[in-house]
Amino acid sequence: MRILLSAIYPYAFLLLYLIIPFDNYIRALPNILLAILVVAFPFIVKREDFKKLKSLPVAIFLVLFGYLFIDSFSSGRLVEDFNIIKKVMIAVGLAILYIPVADAKKINSAIIFSSLAAIIFSVYNFVLITDAVGNFALGDSPQVVESLLIDRLYLGLLCTFSILISFQEIQKKYHPNNNYYLANILINAVFIVLIASKIAVVSLLVLVLIHQFYGKRKIWRILIALAAIMAVGVLFVVIKGEKDIGLNKTFKQGNSPTFIENSLTYELRAVVWQCAQNIVNDEGFTLTGIGFDITKDRLVSCYENQINDVNKKQRFIAERYNTHNQFIDFYLSAGIIALVLFLAFIATSFISIRKQFFPMALLAILLIYCMIENLFHRQIGAYYVGFILIVLITSARSGENNNIKTI
Structure with a gap:
């Protein structure tokens, strides 16, 4: 019994993090997985495992x-x-x-695939909604807001996690997996820009700045750090300058479905x-x-x-x-x-x-x-x-x- 639970336990955990963005569609499954983890935990945990919490x-x-x-x-x-x-x-x-669970990298993989799945789902929704509306708009448009699998803020957070994990996994020497990680970084970065997740952009710029404190080649790192600081500063000025406390944009209601009309965003x-x-x-x-x-x-x-x-x-x-x-x-x-x-x-x-x-x-x-x-x-x-x-x-x-x- 213990061997079986030990085999199932890590993958129940990974599946949980894989499906988190789909919680609104499969609400019961995360709770079921949590219940499995709670029930199985006493049977597979060892005394030395608790040392990790010290x-x-x-x-x-x-x-x-x-x-x-x-x-x-x-x-x-x-x-x-x-x-x-x-x-x-x-x-x-x-x-x-x-x-x-001893392998932290497995959960990292779950985050990456979860992010890609959320992006694919959101892009598919965007295509359907754009076809129904009859016009094309990105950024803060209702099409984007309504098509996203989860709130833009949390989807941007997930994409930021995915980019960071992929960057961390890239090896200095050539490795075939490097190409996949680079592709994942590009896909998530482009998606963040397309959905206009400002806080995710700020987070990435801050991570670039933080990374300059690790490693050698300090001259280049100082220059990159200064560029990142300037970029963050400019972005904050732009965000601060936005005065659209009310509706961000006004849309024609003639051909727009009701769910599009109801997805207008606010600066609150x-x-x-x-x-x-x-x-x-x-x-x-x-x-x-x-x-x-x-x-x-x-x-x-x-x-x-x-x-x-x-x-x-x-x-x-x-x-x-x-x-x-x-x-x-x-x-x-x-x-x-x-x-x-x-x-x-x-x-x-x-x-x-x-x-x-x-x-x-x-x-x-x-x-x-x-x-x-x-x-x-x-x-x-x-x-x-x-x-x-x-x-x-x-x-x-x-x-x-x-x-x-x-x-």
């Missing part, structure tokens, strides 16, 4: 989860906040469930962050926070008072937009203690993996996306934070992660 960053993240649970329970808001706390639990749970973070700032000012210093659900209620109240445009106000209220910043969300919802623990996790992770480019790059991606998104408000975000935790754990013991266990 790191300060992992310990701090576990403390963060424990604190969120205890804080919410003691404040009488566990029922309301459990949906968010559960996603933090998923992230740390995936990292723990992965410790019996300026409004959300201003409301979050107002709540911070009203609350002042908070040790334990006001709760994740109450934070959303307070934001909705702010939208009602601050937004003048009726249609926009109704949309913000209906969607109950969160803070779109993980740091602000932890502070408002669980107080300064949660924020300090999360920052401590990031700081200690940086110290422990600072000499390794791949985990350092993933940590940078986590930081960037936490600045503009609440990753723990979406299950897909929790899965990808779990992937980052897995890499941090396996990087600390890279010498032991060469093969998948069979017994």
Whole structure:
């Protein structure tokens, strides 16, 4: 029995990460795979496997989860906040469930194929929608927004993971697989540009900058670093200069299907962050926070008072937009203690993996996306934070992660 579970376990894990983007279409399967992993874990894990968890960053993240649970329970808001706390639990749970698996490269392959599958699916949808609409538009067009398999932000994140993994796998000497990795980098990079995922572009430029601190040829690396800094600066100026808080574009409604009309995008973070700032000012210093659900209620109240445009106000209220910043969300919802623990996790992770480019790059991606998104408000975000935790754990013991266990 144990041998059979040991054989199935790694591939159940890989299949989970392969199908994550298709969660809306096969919602039950990820939960089934998680259940298989949880049931099988006690039968295949060994005592020495738990040594992989003996790191300060992992310990701090576990403390963060424990604190969120205890804080919410003691404040009488566990029922309301459990949906968010559960996603933090998923992230740390995936990292723990992965410790019996010894080959970190297998999950990297799952990320690459998952990204390609999502791209193919999205392109196919785009062709169908463009044919139905009768015109061709890229970037922020409704055709692109509606055709994407998952939200553009998370699809850009997945593509960034895929590019980073492929770059890491390219060998210095000639190897046939290098061609496949280069092709994958090109496909994902072009796709990111076509769907106009600005945060993914910024992430890639930051990764280029970070990579200059690793390796030799420092003169060239300094020049590349300066170019990357300038590119990031220019991109931020462009993003900041966008004033389309309302509809990004106006489309003719004559031949457009209803689902296209309903897929118009909004630039909402300026409004959300201003409301979050107002709540911070009203609350002042908070040790334990006001709760994740109450934070959303307070934001909705702010939208009602601050937004003048009726249609926009109704949309913000209906969607109950969160803070779109993980740091602000932890502070408002669980107080300064949660924020300090999360920052401590990031700081200690940086110290422990600072000499390794791949985990350092993933940590940078986590930081960037936490600045503009609440990753723990979406299950897909929790899965990808779990992937980052897995890499941090396996990087600390890279010498032991060469093969998948069979017994």
